[in-house]
Amino acid sequence: MTVLPILAPLCGEIVPVTAVPDPVFSQKMMGEGVAIRPLPQVQPVLAPVSGKIVKLFKTGHAFALVGKVGDLEVLVHVGLETVGLKGEGFKLLCSEGEEVEAGQPIVEVDIPRLLALEKDPVTPVVFIGRNQVEAMDYSLGSVQAGTPLCQVTLRK
Numbered sequence: 713m714t715v716l717p718i719l720a721p722l723c724g725e726i727v728p729v730t731a732v733p734d735p736v737f738s739q740k741m742m743g744e745g746v747a748i749r750p751l752p753q754v755q756p757v758l759a760p761v762s763g764k765i766v767k768l769f770k771t772g773h774a775f776a777l778v779g780k781v782g783d784l785e786v787l788v789h790v791g792l793e794t795v796g797l798k799g800e801g802f803k804l805l806c807s808e809g810e811e812v813e814a815g816q817p818i819v820e821v822d823i824p825r826l827l828a829l830e831k832d833p834v835t836p837v838v839f840i841g842r843n844q845v846e847a848m849d850y851s852l853g854s855v856q857a858g859t860p861l862c863q864v865t866l867r868k
Contacts, residue, residue, distance in 0.1 A: 713865060716781055719814050720861035721758045721788050722821075722835055724750035726852050729836055734792050737836045742787060745838030746850050746862050752824050752833075756805065756817035758857050760786055760837055765810050765818065771795055772802025772819040776840065777812070782866040785841035790821050792832040801825035815858040843867060 720726075729745040732738045737747070759765075763779040763786075773794040776787045790802070803820040806812060826833045839845045850862035 713868070714782055715863055715865050716761070716779070716784060717860050718760045718786070718837065718862050718864060719758060720748060720855040720857050720859055721760050721837060722748050722750040722755055723857045724748040724855065726850060726855050726861065727834065729838065732792070732834055732836055733832065737838065742838045743840045744845050744848050745836050746848070747834050747836040748855065748861070750823050750833050750835055752827060754820065754822045754824070755857065757788060757790055757819045757821055759812045759814055759816045759818055760788060760861065762812065762814045765806055765808050765812060768804065768806065768808040768818070769795070770804070771797065771799040772804050772821070773797070775818050782844065783841070784839065784844055784864070784866065787838045787840045788835065789838070790819070790833070790835045791826050792834060794826065794831050797829060797831065801829065837861060839864060
C-alpha cells in the first residue's frame, strides 16, 4: 500500500473540498480533494508532489501534475472563476511539460488582487485520476506552503 504526502501549495487555512462554493469541486465531480483558503498576500503556488506538469493554463489560474509516485494526477485550481481574469494577478514561473519537485513554485498569485477583483481565492487541490485514491487524511487548521496538506493512500 502506497501512502503519499501531499504538500500545501499555499499558506492559509485548510477547508474541506465539500465547503468550496462551486459544485464542480464541492460535489467531487473532479475527484477527491481538499482546499486552502489562502492568506491575503502575494505568494508562490507550490507543486504539491514531485512530477511532470501536464497542464499549465497560460492564465496561471490552474495546473495539473502527474506525480512520480503512482502516477497520481493532481489539479491545483487557484481561486474560483479566476480563468476570466485572463492572467491578471498571476505570474507563471514554470512551463508545461516541465519536471518539478514537490514544493517548487509553479506560479505566483496576488491574492489581494483577486480579492479586489471580487474573486474567491479558495484553492482546491483535487486528485483527478479516476480511482487512483483509496483514502485521504487531513486535518483542518492553518498550514504553511510546502508543509503537509494531507496524505493519500493510493489504490493498488
